[in-house]
Amino acid sequence: MTDTPAPRHIPDRLDKPLNSAIFSWEALLVAVAVAIFAVNSFASPYFLDAWSLSDLTFNFTEKALIALAMALLIISGEIDLSVAAIIALASTMMGMAVQAGAGTPVLVAIGILVGLGCGAFNGLLVTRLGLPSIVVTIGTMSLFRGIAFIVLGDQAYKGYPPSFAFFGQGYVWWVVSFELTLFLVAAVIYWFVLHRTSFGRRVFAIGNNPVAAQFSGVRVDRIKFILFCLTGLMAGIASVLITSRLGSTRPSIAQGYELEVITMVVLGGVSILGGAGSVVGVVLAALIMGLVTFGLGLLNVPGIVMSIFIGLLLIIVIALPIIWRRVRRERFT
Amino acid sequence: MDTTAQLNPTTEQPLAAAPRLTLSGISKSFPGVRALHDVSLSLYPGQVTALIGENGAGKSTLVKIMTGIYQPDAGTISIDGKAVTLPSAHAAFGHGITAIHQETVLFDDLTVAENIFLGHAPRSRFGTIDWRTMRKNAREVLDTMGAGHIDADARLKDLGIANKHLVAVARAMSIDAQIVIMDEPTAALSLKEIEELFLLIEFLKSEGKAILFISHKFDEIYRIADRYTVFRDGEMVGEGLIRDAGQSQIVRMMVGRAVDHIFPQRKAEIGAPVLTVSGLSHPTEFDDIGFELHRGEILGFYGLVGAGRSEVMQAIAGITRTSSGTITLEGKSIAPKSAADSIDAGIVYVPEERGKQGVVIGLPIFQNISLPSLKRTSKSGMLRLAEEFALARSYTERLDLRASSLSQDVGTLSGGNQQKIVIAKWLATAPKVIILDEPTKGIDIGSKAAVHGFMAELVAQGLSVIMVSSELPEILGMSDRVIVMREGRIASVYDNKGLDAETLVKTAAGIAA
Numbered sequence: 001m002t003d004t005p006a007p008r009h010i011p012d013r014l015d016k017p018l019n020s021a022i023f024s025w026e027a028l029l030v031a032v033a034v035a036i037f038a039v040n041s042f043a044s045p046y047f048l049d050a051w052s053l054s055d056l057t058f059n060f061t062e063k064a065l066i067a068l069a070m071a072l073l074i075i076s077g078e079i080d081l082s083v084a085a086i087i088a089l090a091s092t093m094m095g096m097a098v099q100a101g102a103g104t105p106v107l108v109a110i111g112i113l114v115g116l117g118c119g120a121f122n123g124l125l126v127t128r129l130g131l132p133s134i135v136v137t138i139g140t141m142s143l144f145r146g147i148a149f150i151v152l153g154d155q156a157y158k159g160y161p162p163s164f165a166f167f168g169q170g171y172v173w174w175v176v177s178f179e180l181t182l183f184l185v186a187a188v189i190y191w192f193v194l195h196r197t198s199f200g201r202r203v204f205a206i207g208n209n210p211v212a213a214q215f216s217g218v219r220v221d222r223i224k225f226i227l228f229c230l231t232g233l234m235a236g237i238a239s240v241l242i243t244s245r246l247g248s249t250r251p252s253i254a255q256g257y258e259l260e261v262i263t264m265v266v267l268g269g270v271s272i273l274g275g276a277g278s279v280v281g282v283v284l285a286a287l288i289m290g291l292v293t294f295g296l297g298l299l300n301v302p303g304i305v306m307s308i309f310i311g312l313l314l315i316i317v318i319a320l321p322i323i324w325r326r327v328r329r330e331r332f333t
Numbered sequence: 334m335d336t337t338a339q340l341n342p343t344t345e346q347p348l349a350a351a352p353r354l355t356l357s358g359i360s361k362s363f364p365g366v367r368a369l370h371d372v373s374l375s376l377y378p379g380q381v382t383a384l385i386g387e388n389g390a391g392k393s394t395l396v397k398i399m400t401g402i403y404q405p406d407a408g409t410i411s412i413d414g415k416a417v418t419l420p421s422a423h424a425a426f427g428h429g430i431t432a433i434h435q436e437t438v439l440f441d442d443l444t445v446a447e448n449i450f451l452g453h454a455p456r457s458r459f460g461t462i463d464w465r466t467m468r469k470n471a472r473e474v475l476d477t478m479g480a481g482h483i484d485a486d487a488r489l490k491d492l493g494i495a496n497k498h499l500v501a502v503a504r505a506m507s508i509d510a511q512i513v514i515m516d517e518p519t520a521a522l523s524l525k526e527i528e529e530l531f532l533l534i535e536f537l538k539s540e541g542k543a544i545l546f547i548s549h550k551f552d553e554i555y556r557i558a559d560r561y562t563v564f565r566d567g568e569m570v571g572e573g574l575i576r577d578a579g580q581s582q583i584v585r586m587m588v589g590r591a592v593d594h595i596f597p598q599r600k601a602e603i604g605a606p607v608l609t610v611s612g613l614s615h616p617t618e619f620d621d622i623g624f625e626l627h628r629g630e631i632l633g634f635y636g637l638v639g640a641g642r643s644e645v646m647q648a649i650a651g652i653t654r655t656s657s658g659t660i661t662l663e664g665k666s667i668a669p670k671s672a673a674d675s676i677d678a679g680i681v682y683v684p685e686e687r688g689k690q691g692v693v694i695g696l697p698i699f700q701n702i703s704l705p706s707l708k709r710t711s712k713s714g715m716l717r718l719a720e721e722f723a724l725a726r727s728y729t730e731r732l733d734l735r736a737s738s739l740s741q742d743v744g745t746l747s748g749g750n751q752q753k754i755v756i757a758k759w760l761a762t763a764p765k766v767i768i769l770d771e772p773t774k775g776i777d778i779g780s781k782a783a784v785h786g787f788m789a790e791l792v793a794q795g796l797s798v799i800m801v802s803s804e805l806p807e808i809l810g811m812s813d814r815v816i817v818m819r820e821g822r823i824a825s826v827y828d829n830k831g832l833d834a835e836t837l838v839k840t841a842a843g844i845a846a
């Protein structure tokens with residue numbers, strides 16, 4: 001070596017060009033949200049109203065709660081397709097408890113614990129048996145909802161106590177619902193966990209290279225198990241909210257929610273291949289999904305068209321980040 | 334294989350004729366590495382030429398050039414005296430060059446017949462594959478080889494490795510390949526299977542094929558080869574008839590090299606034992622491993638690829654489980670169940686596979702370095718970036734890392750600089766014992782020197798180092814003692830005083846000294 005002077009100082013980070021903030025995925029999401037908001041307010045005279053906007057939030061809060069945990073799970077390189085089925089099973093169990101005369105605190109506990117248990121079951125199958133999560137959770141998706149169908153048939157559970165209605169229908173202050181408040185609090189917690197703790201750092205490491213993470217002393221299986229439990233827990237919480245909002249349980253409750261949850265996560269900039277993503281992006285994506293479905297609802301677009309729209313959105317958001325990164329690479333490197 | 338088909342291997346064939354394939358003046362460089370420099374090689378019809386050299390001598394690069402996967406920077410290739418170019422694997426195939434690799438490159442889910450005739454299947458009048466003829470031809474080819482026991486309709490995945498080799502040879506026969514390259518074909522075979530393979534090679538010789546045989550095992554080379562060519566550091570250093578050359582002569586050609594790299598001088602102050610391993614066994618990989626590692630010592634582990642060195646080290650580091658044995662660190666018995674356990678105990682393993690097991694590409698430099706030390710750099714589970722940057726800075730600067738910032742993605746660094754990150758990340762856990770598995774494999778000379786200098790510094794500070802290496806100069810230049818492993822066992826332990834490369838190579842290959 002000829003050019004080897006004394007140890008050189010390596011800076012912590014280089015000054016980021018303003019470009020990279022402007023062209024970040026989150027910035028794009030903000031722009032899209034503003035655009036859809038503007039379109040909605042032109043399209044319908046009823047849109048710009050405090051109560052209207054409050055109603056809008058009910059379109060995404062329940063799914064977005066699950067999306068927070070799902071984001072961490074997908075970043076770690078796994079996925080859970082059974083979340084909507086967990087909602088159905090947890091709701092069915094709550095319904096059975098109501099028939100047996102359970103009160104509100106017991107109902108909430110059952111909803112949450114059933115969710116947690118289902119998540120733990122998924123986690124055990126994936127980490128202990130080493131099965132791919134996509135296969136495991138397709139299986140448990142049928143299993144959990146199948147149980148709900150067997151228990152309920154074409155019946156519905158009703159008769160939830162009046163105090164139970166607060167979780168899905170109550171307001172904390174003025175137009176700010178309990179659901180929205182819970183979501184915002186959860187979002188802050190998940191942001192902190194993913195971006196500010198060593199647990200979150202390990203999640204990113206696992207998603208980028210599980211083997212190197214394991215060699216580096218990361219307990220990969222333990223962390224993945226915890227993430228499946230968290231996802232199940234959030235599905236359990238969502239089940240309490242939905243059941244409370246609807247006031248009844250049918251076996252078809254929350255049908256197809258898993259796709260909307262995953263769409264939110266991917267639209268939020270989380271790499272479907274794992275290893276990258278942010279909670280801020282997922283929150284913005286949830287807001288966009290809420291704005292779109294609510295806007296279409298205001299315009300009296302039928303449900304079937306809405307599902308076509310969600311399908312298109314899912315394909316676009318999986319393709320867009322890939323195209324986006326390609327463009328960025330050309331611009332900045 | 335049918336033993337009645339045995340040919341008489343003692344027949345003295347006149348060794349001469351014109352070469353079938355001649356490579357001359359071949360050079361090939363990759364960014365930062367000169368893989369081949371002005372090498373030549375000739376293969377003769379009806380003869381086996383053994384290509385001999387240490388790991389990294391350029392053997393595989395040459396095979397890839399011969400099979401059209403790499404293009405040489407300079408040099409000519411001629412077949413039967415006519416110059417040819419091999420711009421693709423398909424072109425090499427068309428010229429009758431075929432290779433049988435350690436891990437055979439065939440298609441597991443296709444049948445034997447389909448594998449043999451893939452790409453040149455017999456066609457019916459309508460342009461569709463003529464399955465009947467294909468099966469019939471496949472059986473004929475297998476029969477001529479004395480491999481009639483293989484069912485042409487069997488799925489390849491249901492065959493053992495030895496039979497897969499036979500299918501690969503049958504494929505070569507079916508295209509009437511004149512040049513057959515065998516790259517360590519015996520590495521995964523049992524003794525009996527090796528015997529069968531040798532009979533097959535005799536058969537190919539009798540058919541007039543020119544064969545290139547690559548192996549690390551001297552008994553095999555002397556058993557089957559007619560000629561040899563020795564490579565060292567990407568250059569051809571000797572060739573001739575095997576019957577005129579002794580084993581010691583060939584070993585000397587393999588290892589005797591000009592000093593191109595000066596290893597750091599260090600004052601050996603070797604202390605009490607730190608790590609004691611005894612009776613460590615694994616069901617398949619290694620057996621009854623026992624040794625002591627002292628404070629301030631560099632203990633070298635030498636052996637052929639597949640001798641079980643990495644597997645032993647991964648067991649000590651808690652990554653793989655053992656069936657029996659004990660590990661004692663500073664008088665305390667430990668039984669690590671995961672890498673996390675052994676890191677906590679003070680043993681770290683720096684893996685050989687830098688990209689797969691070492692760095693986390695996608696994360697910036699400082700996060701890679703802090704990953705095994707997150708417990709120390711965080712407080713009650715919360716990240717403290719300032720601590721992480723400080724840790725990363727102190728180690729990267731000691732290792733003379735070249736990077737524009739600590740927030741740069743490790744994927745954008747060169748191999749040598751990535752290796753520095755890999756060493757830094759495990760070193761930052763402040764271990765008592767550090768195990769380095771091929772610490773300078775595939776990195777440039779400058780980075781090698783930095784890594785070696787740093788190792789000397791570490792032991793001077795009282796750390797103990799185990800260095801697994803297949804590079805003889807490194808083993809001889811850095812180790813205080815050398816353990817040679819062969820076939821999952823410790824073959825010998827040497828004090829590195831007056832130790833020479835030939836002794837190590839002979840012990841590793843199982844040649845009586």
